[in-house]
Amino acid sequence: MxxxxxxxxxIAxxxxxxxxxxxxxxxxxxNAALKEAGLARFDLDTVRTWIGDGPDALILQALRQQGVAADEALRTQLRxxxxxxxxxxxxxxxxxxxxxxxLVDGLRRSLPMVVVTNKPTPxxxxxxxxxxxxxxxxxxxGADAAAQRKPAPFLLQAAARQLGVEPARLLMVGDGPADLLAAHATGCPAALVAWGYGGHAAAAGAPPAWRVATPQQLLLTVRESRGVRGEEETTTATRFF
Structure with missing residues (x-):
């Protein structure tokens, strides 16, 4: 179905x-930051498992992994x-x-889109x-302070207010537990993508979500749900920069 x-x-x-x-x-x-500080560096597979909570959490993981005291001065230098x-x-x-x-090109003629991320805005x-x-x-x-990071609802709430939509009508599309938990806390429906970094972990510890196998599936589902086909969509999203 x-x-x-x-x-x-x-869509967020x-x-x-x-x-x-x-x-x-x-x-x-x-690794550039760690090298500058004279610390050990990490391979891609390891770093990939740490992605999702923003650079401060990433840096803390790297320091813990090599048993280095995470004092404020060092964390500030690394950041x-x-x-x-x-x-x-x-x-x-x-x-x-x-x-x-x-996907983005197809959706821009149909629905306003925003990015909601634990990466700082700049x-x-x-x-x-x-x-x-x-x-x-x-x-x-972006999460410009620790309290704003997903799974907190702050960023999705801000996006919904700026867009002028009810949270229940804002779809959160993400790849990990923090995305699904933030959507749940905000009252947004959620979609979990299969191609990202955290989908398997989300299956165990996050609220239920619609599973999206490919970007094409999401685009076609939006078009079918709105009863349009391809270039028939002409609505342009309002910009809020």
């Missing part, structure tokens, strides 16, 4: 692991270096997931710009 999205007025996308395969770039930025490396090369090694560019905007996905978004809601 096809998922009914006729009650959806807007997670960023890392949902729109972009940014794990290689996150690893490079983390400053991580941000600088990210802004210098936001998406040099990773890229947009297959089918996502077509870094998120840089990555989206490098990916060619910034302009279609009606807003970018």
């Amino acid at each position: 096809t998922k009914d999205l006729s009650g959806i007025d807007a 996308f997670d960023l890392d692991g949902t729109l972009v395969d940014s794990a290689p770039d996150i690893r490079e930025a983390l 400053r270096a991580f941000d600088a490396a990210t802004l210098a090369a936001p998406l040099q090694f990773g890229g947009v997931f297959e089918g996502v560019a077509e 870094l998120a905007r840089a990555v989206l710009d490098a990916a060619g996905l910034l302009q279609p978004m009606a807003g970018v809601y």
